[in-house]
Amino acid sequence: MLPLRCTTALAALLLAGAASAAPADLIVKNGRIHTVDPARPEAQALAVSGGKIVYVGDEAGAAAFAGPKTQIEDLHGRRVLPGLVDAHIHPLDTVQFDTCDLKSQAMSLAELSAFVKDCVSRYHIAPGQWLNVEQWNFSNGNQPDPAHPTLRAALDQAAGDRPIQLKGNDGHHGGFNSAALALARNAKGQTVGFSKATLAGDFAAYGKLIGVDAAGEPNGGVNEDARSAMGLADVAVGNVQAVIAEPEKVMQVLNGDGITAVQDAMVTPSMYAFYDKLQARGTLTVRATLAQYYDPDAHRLADGRVDYDGLVAEALKVKAKYSANPLIRADAVKLFADGVLEGDPNAVPPTAPESPSLKPYLQPIFGKDAKGEMTVKGYVDLDSPACHAVQAAPQRYDDASAASDFLKANGFHPAQCFATSGKLQHDPEVIAEYLKRMHLAGFTLHVHAIGDRAIKTTIDAIEAARAADGNASRPDTIAHLQLPAPEDIARIGKDHLFVAFTYAWAYTDPEYDLSVIPFVDRVKDGSYAALHDPANDYERDAYPVRSIKAAGGVLAAGSDAPVDTRDPRPFINMQMAVTRAQPGLPALNPKESITLPEAIEAYTLGGARALGRQDEFGSLSLGKSADFIVLDQDILGVPIDKVGQTKVLQTWFMGRKVFERPATTQ
Numbered sequence: 001m002l003p004l005r006c007t008t009a010l011a012a013l014l015l016a017g018a019a020s021a022a023p024a025d026l027i028v029k030n031g032r033i034h035t036v037d038p039a040r041p042e043a044q045a046l047a048v049s050g051g052k053i054v055y056v057g058d059e060a061g062a063a064a065f066a067g068p069k070t071q072i073e074d075l076h077g078r079r080v081l082p083g084l085v086d087a088h089i090h091p092l093d094t095v096q097f098d099t100c101d102l103k104s105q106a107m108s109l110a111e112l113s114a115f116v117k118d119c120v121s122r123y124h125i126a127p128g129q130w131l132n133v134e135q136w137n138f139s140n141g142n143q144p145d146p147a148h149p150t151l152r153a154a155l156d157q158a159a160g161d162r163p164i165q166l167k168g169n170d171g172h173h174g175g176f177n178s179a180a181l182a183l184a185r186n187a188k189g190q191t192v193g194f195s196k197a198t199l200a201g202d203f204a205a206y207g208k209l210i211g212v213d214a215a216g217e218p219n220g221g222v223n224e225d226a227r228s229a230m231g232l233a234d235v236a237v238g239n240v241q242a243v244i245a246e247p248e249k250v251m252q253v254l255n256g257d258g259i260t261a262v263q264d265a266m267v268t269p270s271m272y273a274f275y276d277k278l279q280a281r282g283t284l285t286v287r288a289t290l291a292q293y294y295d296p297d298a299h300r301l302a303d304g305r306v307d308y309d310g311l312v313a314e315a316l317k318v319k320a321k322y323s324a325n326p327l328i329r330a331d332a333v334k335l336f337a338d339g340v341l342e343g344d345p346n347a348v349p350p351t352a353p354e355s356p357s358l359k360p361y362l363q364p365i366f367g368k369d370a371k372g373e374m375t376v377k378g379y380v381d382l383d384s385p386a387c388h389a390v391q392a393a394p395q396r397y398d399d400a401s402a403a404s405d406f407l408k409a410n411g412f413h414p415a416q417c418f419a420t421s422g423k424l425q426h427d428p429e430v431i432a433e434y435l436k437r438m439h440l441a442g443f444t445l446h447v448h449a450i451g452d453r454a455i456k457t458t459i460d461a462i463e464a465a466r467a468a469d470g471n472a473s474r475p476d477t478i479a480h481l482q483l484p485a486p487e488d489i490a491r492i493g494k495d496h497l498f499v500a501f502t503y504a505w506a507y508t509d510p511e512y513d514l515s516v517i518p519f520v521d522r523v524k525d526g527s528y529a530a531l532h533d534p535a536n537d538y539e540r541d542a543y544p545v546r547s548i549k550a551a552g553g554v555l556a557a558g559s560d561a562p563v564d565t566r567d568p569r570p571f572i573n574m575q576m577a578v579t580r581a582q583p584g585l586p587a588l589n590p591k592e593s594i595t596l597p598e599a600i601e602a603y604t605l606g607g608a609r610a611l612g613r614q615d616e617f618g619s620l621s622l623g624k625s626a627d628f629i630v631l632d633q634d635i636l637g638v639p640i641d642k643v644g645q646t647k648v649l650q651t652w653f654m655g656r657k658v659f660e661r662p663a664t665t666q
Contacts, residue, residue: 023067024049031075035620036604048626051654079634083260083627085607088500088558092243094253101134104169106141109148116158136166138173140511151175152220172340174227184229194218214348215400247278255659258629258648261287285658289611291334291446296434308437332444336425338454342515349413355451360419364518375526380416387417432461439465445476452485493551498610500558503577506543546592555602556610572644574599626655
């Protein structure tokens, strides 16, 4: 800390400089400004010229920048933050269009069937025409009944010969009816459909990506890249053309939430037109880092080798296109290391998680408790005589009646007699080589990794990529990190990796927890106490935010909208970074909580650092862009459970007001 005489002298010099400075374009005064700048954490006023901050301090100092044409903005004591940075979001999908949209509501299969049937009628879906149903909640609801035993059966009743796609609200799951499943094409381009026979032959590589019923036939659940077999392109992306037609709607969503910078976490070629159109119109009111997405397994040469040279060349071409762009960069690449960690307790046999695990997943036996709610009745012993019989002659249980007899006799399905550990999205060698090639070409790495094996594989690959080019200074980032191994938390810190957490995902929820925890930890039933035993691996390791920060990892924030909800909901994310709980429910391993100022920093300076643009924005500091937001309440002064209710009154971008909430909604 500087001595008092030094700070007094410095203040005098700054005031002298202010007195001789040209008048500012804008002075913001009478605010409670949280700068996220450790050199001056709080201020009353800002002065802005040419879109940049030229003064931060008290009102007397700001007054020296006033001129006859200076705009004066009195904030009347409102709380001010730097513009928010969403470091992992899918902006084009944040806009709600007039589509068949479940809005993540949990529905039973009967309710889901009725909803989809109404959409078929309301949107006049003709026979043979696809109906895409948005925001399906794959992890909650979906309870079967005798009339709707599977997702496939429920959708068949709703749509008949119209192919239906339920688009999971996580971007990884899909639900389909028989008309859609029949359209699946094999590697030769032949339409053979998904069936028990083709799953054993043409589509054997998809493994656990396709759910099956007790007879081994597809039950309607088709996940990840298996969906592309039905002729669906960009299945994780919404209606791109509709968004491009009205791109300013996305800016309204982002600026309305106080967001002034984003990393678009999965940009495909069809999406560049969106950003280009906004910039050409002068209506791009966020800075955007475009994480280019290419599937290396979809770019193989005739001899089967991945065309790494071609992929790097294409990525460099896009990067060069935006190299001199003041608002848009394309200097990052995205890769999926795994899918997701949720299984399906309602399926028979239960579908295990697809994210790869360092140890085999358990095989829980699910059933109904006295209240009719799903619970865990026990676990399959893979070393039991019954399982040994299945393992010795699995073909005996290909017959549906044999499988049914086994289920009745033993209380579990014969398919549960085999260990499963999930599967990486790509072979480890492909992940390592792809990331190395892109790092050597000058790209920042942004990797989706949920489970422990995917996280370990990702860290291995990033370390190897950095060793190959000797560059450990790029903000290479891992997104999500639901369940890392404890030893990899230390590696994240040692490597100073960036982590884009979606803090609103760290909570307890009885129905969701049943789709994950019984496959990871042995629990005695489905109660909260059983699922959240402090000795459980999941309870100890899930979303280890505090531990990663303490180890030396760098926290950013990414809403991953439209996952769960199209709303990026930054203030709910901040609240739950602290509480790790939904209202009325216990917290998820609360020792991993962070403070509200730390959550704000993750959403501002941490995000700017993750984009490699901390010299431009992220804090309200001299020389940085005048990106700031005005709030309807002082989130640093209200009870933590009120933080999520915060509304943005104004958003300023480069010294220009780009959003103001109507007075009627304040």
